[in-house]
Amino acid sequence: MNLIQLFDLSLQGRRDHVALEFGGSSYPFGEIDARSNRMAALFQARGLRMGDRLCVYLSNCVELIDIYLACLKLGVIFVPINILYREREILHILADSDPKAVIAAQPMPGTVPLWLAHELIPPVEAARPSSSLDGDSPAALVYTSGTTGVSKGAILTHNNFAVNAINLNACWDISKSDRFLLALPLFHVHALGNGLHCWLTSGCRMRLLERFEHQKASAEFLDFRPTLFFGVPTIYVRLLDFPPAVAREVGGFMRLFVSGSAPLSPQVFEEFHSRFGHAILERYGMTETLMNVSNPYSGERRPGTVGLPLPGISVRIVNGELQLRGPNVCAGYWRREEATAAAFEDGWFRTGDIAERSEDGYYTLLGRKSDLIISGGFNIYPREIEEFLLEQAEIAEAAVVGVPDKLRGEIPVAYIVVRTPIDAAALDTRCREKLASFKVPRDFVMVEKLPRTALGKIQKHLLPPWTA
Structure with missing residues (x-):
């Protein structure tokens, strides 16, 4: 099964329900499906074919979702670029991924054909393109710097993303009744691999923000009244600035706060729990593997730890290094056979993270073998x-x-x-x-x-x- 077939639980099964809010507008799941069909037709007219790479350098917007879903429907490999990157970093990704084109909101360096986002005008109507994709087909190429300083593209398949979303929805009890506030950038796997995929598989209602702005955060929470929020530790430090009464009100309608992408300090964990009445759920993932380990939704969320291995994911510690295997692990690095071979040991992915395991199975990250x-x-x-x-x-x-x-x-x-x-x-x-x-x-x-x-x-x- 490919991702679109999985997303049809929402795109088809909940087509008349509101799926997305962005910039004051709302879109039902059926419209999200139709918009991406039209974008896919435009891409086909411009010569994009299965296996081509398409680089995208955009901040959060509805069009970015259209582009991503269109790529999935065509078998085009989606290559997000961090919008904070400068010419040096962008040129490396463009050279390494060898894309057919790059979509951006402004002029870009290099010689790759540029499609300006505001000039992408899809046809008025278009049918969904036929597809022969399966779960092992590559869906995205996401670049992550290596310890040598050379940025490598992790090949993430439909199966990688699907297993990750199914695990998180099950383990974090995400359902169609949730109201999901997403303020993380979609060029990052935290928002793309977790946020977008959990939304589309669960059928919940999502409000997408262009970016997290701490001055406006309390107003966004109080207006949308979400039940689910994904953040990084920096964001949770900012949320501690909420006035006590606002923090209590937000805590009253929220169901789950999740933190990842960097270690959450026990001090922030305890202070947040005191102010909002919620224990932040901390988990551990990587670009190459998506989510690996998570504190439990129902059970002890232990400060300073990243919790227990997710279903289907095996974890071991070898000479202090955390290694893992499972259907979440990427297919390797794009056009880098030596780097791919070095990343695996007897079928286990070497994370480079130093960790320890408690007697009852909770993992704690102690640092990195590299100096990340x-x-x-x-x-x-x-x-x-x-x-x-x-x-x-x-x-x-x-x-x-x-x-x-x-x-x-x-x-x-x-x-x-x-x-x-x-x-x-x-x-x-x-x-x-x-x-x-x-x-x-x-x-x-x-x-x-x-x-x-x-x-x-x-x-x-x-x-x-x-x-x-």
């Missing part, structure tokens, strides 16, 4: 920033580390050995021109030398402590 930084839910691999810094003529050596931050969880800080003088403001400007804003180091610390082992490896734990 997670800032506000976004993955930052220091090597990528270091390589860019080393391209600057004034810099001889560079090391980037993550330091704790109350709002974002972690932030990157760069330690620099210079050849010739350069100030932090100039480095900041150069980084902002070439890197996504969340990757720009918060500070540039000039040091005489970087601590190294006898073999020349930088010992980041010996760098001087950073203070704001």
Whole structure:
């Protein structure tokens, strides 16, 4: 079964029920189906065929959903691009995925044909295209940075997404009676793989926001009165700013708050529980595997842990590293056989995360074998920033580390050995021109030398402590 056949529980079975709210407008499931049929017809007219890649660089909007569903119906591989990415990062994804076209709201770098979103005018009517897709067909190519700094595309299949949605709907009791508020970006698997798919398989009513804006958050909650919300720790820190009376009211109509994409501090967990009357459900997933482990919906949601393996997913710890296998694991990395082979050990996916298991089966993440930084839910691999810094003529050596931050969880800080003088403001400007804003180091610390082992490896734990 492919995803569209699964989504037909809602697209066909609940076609007259309101599916989506966005920007003050509402759309029934039948209209969501018809809009994507028309978009698929436009794509066919423009030459898109099964197996082609289509890159999409858009903020949250109804058209992005139309595009995604049209790709699924045609067998076109959907390639979302983080809208915070700059030219350097975009060009790499365009070169690596080799797409037929890229859809964006503004001009894009590179030579790939550009389709401007506002110029996509589908036909008035169109039938659903015929499809021979099965569960093993690739649905999306989602890029995630590697420890070497090279961004790799994880091949996520219809089965990967379907199993993930079915697991979450079952384990988190998501149903057609839910009212789902989604403020996360659809270019990220948190919103795409969890949010969009849980919505379409359950048949619930979803309000999609273009972005999370903490100044407007309380008004959105009070107006829509959701029962379900997915967030990252940074968002939950912001929700703690709600006045006590508003927090109590929101807690009264909410059913479930879920947190992921970065570790949630026990302090935030406890403070949120005190103010909203809800224990946030924390879970653990990856771009390559979608969701792996989750605290239970009915049962103890243990602060500081990510819970228990989801149904059908096996987990083991080898030399401290959490490894897993199951139908949620991606089909490998796009056109990278060596990276795919290195990611698996006897059929088990090597997550690179260090973890421990309690006697009663709860998993706790202790850190990463790599030096991955997670800032506000976004993955930052220091090597990528270091390589860019080393391209600057004034810099001889560079090391980037993550330091704790109350709002974002972690932030990157760069330690620099210079050849010739350069100030932090100039480095900041150069980084902002070439890197996504969340990757720009918060500070540039000039040091005489970087601590190294006898073999020349930088010992980041010996760098001087950073203070704001």
